[in-house]
Amino acid sequence: MKIVVLNTSVPFLRGGAEHLADTLVAELRKRGHATEHVKVPLRWHSPLAISQSMFAAATLLMPEVELVIPLKFPAYLVPHQNKVPWLLHQFRQVYELWGTPYQDVPNTPEGEALRQSIHAADDHAFRQARQIFTNSAVTRKRLKTHNGFDSEVLHAPLGDPESFRSGEHGDYLLAIGRVSGGKRQALLAEAMAHSRSSLRLVIAGSPETPGELTKIQDVIAKHELQDRITLIPRFISDEEKIDLISGARAVAYLPVDEDSYGYVTAEAMLAQRPVLSTDDAGGVLELVRDGISGYVAEPTAESLAEKIDLLAASADDARRLGREGKRLVEKMNLSWDNVIERLTS
Structure with a gap:
């Protein structure tokens, strides 16, 4: 099967999500799948930058791919007829972190408009998904609470x-x-x-x-x-x-x-x-x-x-x-x- 693993890319930052994406690609290839790792850029220093990143993801077309597995915002905004998100997290700053010291998005009309835009874009993207997996009970509960979508928990194994x-x-x-x-x-x-x-x-x-x-x-x-x-x-x-x-x-x-x-x-x-x-x-x-x-x-x-x-x-x-x-x-x-x-x- 021709598969693309979609992850978010922030230049010069690497953590558990990046490690998971690399390992997932390697494990898919081990099992005979033709797999590519596509990184969707995320710039989040301003509401405009975030909106531009969302637009880039939402207009990325991959008709030759049989299955896409997106992991994070805004990668799961990529449209595809066979999209199966393995959701690590959404843009938490406009969900459960809104109103906390970790909100980051400004409390301005522009910031509120961005918040509503992300909620709407997420709802649309998850309606498109054939099935949704989440990486933990915590992520599953957030998705159900904020967006109303059910999912199946699929814990991530370690690489080695x-x-x-x-x-x-x-x-x-x-x-x-x-x-x-x-x-x-x-x-x-x-x-x-x-x-x-x-x-x-x-x-x-x-x-x-x-x-x-x-x-x-x-x-x-x-x-x-x-x-x-x-x-x-x-x-x-x-x-x-x-x-x-x-x-x-x-x-x-x-x-x-x-x-x-x-x-x-x-x-x-x-x-x-x-x-x-x-x-x-x-x-x-x-x-x-x-x-x-x-x-x-x-x-x-x-x-x-x-x-x-x-x-x-x-x-x-x-x-x-x-x-x-x-x-x-x-x-x-x-x-x-x-x-x-x-x-x-």
Whole structure:
């Protein structure tokens, strides 16, 4: 079958969605499908730029393709007679993030018009779909709540789960992945100022903007945490990621209402690392259970510090939590055979 996987492209930004798209293409090719990966550009610095990106997607025609599998906004706006979205998330700023500090879109008549335009375009695109899959129960609920469409949850498997290994539970807490306000690495740095333990923090990943890195640097300087927080503000290779996770005491992942369980969560647990998260982390809480596979804090520096101190207090407890986390991931039975069969059937 001739298949196109459609994903959104923001220059110089790479995260879990990009990794998923690359792996999906590779897995489809392994099974004999002629597959291309098409990246639909998204410029989102202004309402006009977003509207232009939507227009580019909505006018992209691919009549020679037998199946298109779009993953995110605005890729799923591409018209096709056999469109099967595997929805990772919509443009959340005009849905559940509207009216929050993460809204980004301006509260102006232009911003409100954009919001209504995206809602209408999404409804039209999902009506065109032959079937809709979502990557988690959280995404399924959002789609049903905001747009009224049903979907089937199809969890994303990891690309190479066997590569994650358990080493010694070291003396640092690891926060790995794209650095952004929505992932709250700055809050985690603030928590270190309240922690009474000697546990260090390593933050590794590309900053979404220079300002996000500056926020963390300001926290470090304000609380004189230079000896306790290490910044690696760049893209981290798979090899580096595996090494960093395998030597950590635990992994911290604090997204705001995450769309899925999060690659970081599952990767840490496969390496038998407990995960520190927050009670508003969304899909992450499918795997992170307080005192069972990690710790769940309130989204405050003080509450996070209490959990950090618990992780620091006992390597044996960290190992116990890590073992249970690995069991929970394995119980999900994540399978690319199942994903490909559902998307192409």
